[in-house]
Amino acid sequence: MIDWVPVIFVAFKVLILATCMFFAVKWHYDQGNKGADRRTVLRAGGKVAGIFMLAILGLGLATFGLASMLGMDLRLP
Structure with a gap:
């Protein structure tokens, strides 16, 4: 199984x-x-790109915060 x-x-x-x-x-x-007109498509694409960048930043900060809270060594060699 x-x-x-x-x-x-x-x-x-x-x-x-x-x-x-x-x-x-x-x-x-x-x-x-x-x-759809070009301006609307570009505005929607910009919004999606901005939300994606904010999500990546938030995920990175949450990851580093959790790692430091757990006592992991985050220093580069």
Whole structure:
């Protein structure tokens, strides 16, 4: 039984990723057919990029905070 656990998890992961990629491509294709103006698309892209950068910064700060709270050595060699 234990030998099948990784096989089942990998198959599930591939199935979920394939489904998500299908719907992502379909959504982008449908958005391209709407004919949204360039300014709106650039504004939305800027917002997504800004939110992504804030999320990366927050995750980094949370990681370093947790690591220092656990007493890990964070100094570079």
